Amino acid sequence: MDKEMMKEELLSEATSNYPMVKIEHEILDFDLEMYDPTSDDVINKKISDYKGKWLVIMFYPADFTFVCPTELKDLNKSIEEIYKLGDVEVLAASTDTVFSHKGWVENEKLLNDLKYPMISDRRGILSRYFGILNEETGNSERGTFIIDPNGVLKSIEIVTEPIGRSSKDLIRKLKALKFVNENPGSACPANWNDDMPVLNPSVKIAGHIGENYSG
Numbered sequence: 001m002d003k004e005m006m007k008e009e010l011l012s013e014a015t016s017n018y019p020m021v022k023i024e025h026e027i028l029d030f031d032l033e034m035y036d037p038t039s040d041d042v043i044n045k046k047i048s049d050y051k052g053k054w055l056v057i058m059f060y061p062a063d064f065t066f067v068c069p070t071e072l073k074d075l076n077k078s079i080e081e082i083y084k085l086g087d088v089e090v091l092a093a094s095t096d097t098v099f100s101h102k103g104w105v106e107n108e109k110l111l112n113d114l115k116y117p118m119i120s121d122r123r124g125i126l127s128r129y130f131g132i133l134n135e136e137t138g139n140s141e142r143g144t145f146i147i148d149p150n151g152v153l154k155s156i157e158i159v160t161e162p163i164g165r166s167s168k169d170l171i172r173k174l175k176a177l178k179f180v181n182e183n184p185g186s187a188c189p190a191n192w193n194d195d196m197p198v199l200n201p202s203v204k205i206a207g208h209i210g211e212n213y214s215g
Contacts, residue, residue, distance in 0.1 A: 020131045026151045030126055034091065034117040035101035042098050043117065047151065054088045054174060055147040057119070058165075059132055059140040063096045063104040067164045071142075073110040078167035080115075085174055087149065093119035094140055095127060132158060144170060146177060189213065 021027060029048045036043050047055075058075060060068040072092060082088050096104075101118040105111045119126065121140065127133035132141040144165060146155035154177050159165060176188040179198070187199040197214055205212045 021129055021153055023153055023156060025153055027147055027153055028129065030129070032091070032126075033098060033120045033122075035098040035105070035120065036117045037102075037105045037111075037114040040102070047147075050089055050147070051151055052087065052149050054085075054149060054178065056082075056088065056090045056170065056174070057093055057130075057145045057147070058090070059093045059121075059127060059130065059143045059145075061134075061137075061139040061142065061161055062094055063100045064108075067162065068094075069104075069108050069110040071164045072114065074164070075167045075170070076111075076114055076116070078171060082167075082171060082174065085171075085178060088174060090116040091119055092116060093121055093126065095121050095124050095133075095138055097122055146170075146173060148177070148181060 027047055029046050032045045032047065034043050034045065035041075058071070060071060062068065075090065075092070079090060082090060094101075098118075098120045101120065105114055105118075121127050124133045124138060124140075127140040130143060130145060132143040133139075134141055142159045142161060142163070142165060144155070144157040145153060148154050155173055157165065172191075172193055175194045176192055179194065180186050180188060183198075185200060187201055189196075189199055192198065199209070199213055
């Protein structure tokens with residue numbers, strides 16, 4: 001058996017017991033090996049270590065690429081605003097090694113002062129679980145996932161590789177998710193931000209949103 005076939009067999013075996021996650025389902029408790037640029041060290045955690053907090057995992061295709069460092073920089077510029085929302089943790093993720101992560105951070109100027117850890121999904125198990133593993137390249141696609149404090153997946157965003165994402169929209173989604181979590185029965189309409197009115201769905205206003213929403 002050649003190396004590629006062996007690699008595929010090992011990956012298939014490793015992920016066969018992990019069906020793809022779905023929205024509103026609890027995330028499995030995976031081990032996470034990460035490079036932490038704030039301490040310049042490798043750290044190991046589990047998904048369950050983030051219980052009680054909102055967890056954002058932002059997958060990107062690969063280190064030493066082109067759109068990816070602009071995304072990580074954009075997220076880093078907004079990281080303090082994200083942390084001010086309270087009980088939010090942010091992780092980047094790709095199928096690169098922790099050593100590649102370290103080398104990339106040290107060489108790429110856009111990644112200066114990066115303030116969040118970078119998961120090494122070397123075997124692609126996490127990427128496959130989230131449904132974004134590119135089987136041809138072995139890389140992750142661009143996918144952002146938001147998990148609530150109970151470990152339940154609440155948001156999925158996947159975009160094609162040439163298109164970068166926006167941290168401003170991520171913040172908007174986090175605010176909306178936190179609001180409806182803290183205010184059961186409420187709903188946030190299109191383009192909602194925290195200075196706008198919300199909806200309170202009921203049978204009485206079905207078909208009459210225009211008369212009951214001033215946004």
